[in-house]
Amino acid sequence: MASTGLEVVSFTVAILGWILELVACVLPTWRVTAYLGKSIIVAQSTWEGLWMQCVWQATGYVQCKVHDSMLALSGQLQAARAMTVLSAVIGILAMFVTAVGLRCTTCADVGRRGKAHIVQAGGVMLLMASVLVLIPVSWTAHHVVRDFHDPGVQTKQDLGGALFVGWAAALLLALGGALLVCCSCPPPSAPQGRPPYTMQPLTSCSQGTAPYRAPPLAGTNGKSGQPVREFV
Known part of the structure; x- marks a missing residue:
């Protein structure tokens, strides 16, 4: 029962x-304009995402x-697009696979051991999705920090909110996948094949038939086996 509850919690995580991975993929705030001046009045701000670029005016437009x-x-933006989309696709497939293998579902009648293997496969897929979303988010953050400290770059940019959402998504996907892999260990299987051969103890003479006795030779005593003497 405890393992079933842990599976449900891991699946929810x-x-x-x-x-959150979908939200990070759609949000246009991967890169935002950095303001380094002393003035607190900002006329506009530029946001850059994977799919669009936005300009925010001070009037709220x-x-x-x-x-x-x-x-x-x-090439960096194209790779980030491909990885995030692939992460979303693998994630949704992992959801279906894990839902089939959960102990509280009856989608597949493959036994307890088969369900455990299905849940573990879904957990591995979630770990793959976590890595695929972590790479573009960390890669973009590295380029933003590098350009920020580069004196040759005139327009400075800062880390956007979508990057932090992406890190949170990668953490939750990794946590859920790791818990599914660890808490769904298959039960030990019964030994297969013929049972080992066992020696049966020999029965004693008192429990079975009488031991075999050779017939007495002619001219001998049947009990002692000594020759019979004839007295005239």
């Missing part, structure tokens, strides 16, 4: 991580524009 051509994007 993984679902939450997958939802936000105008966004989707990236025109995928081929015109940088």
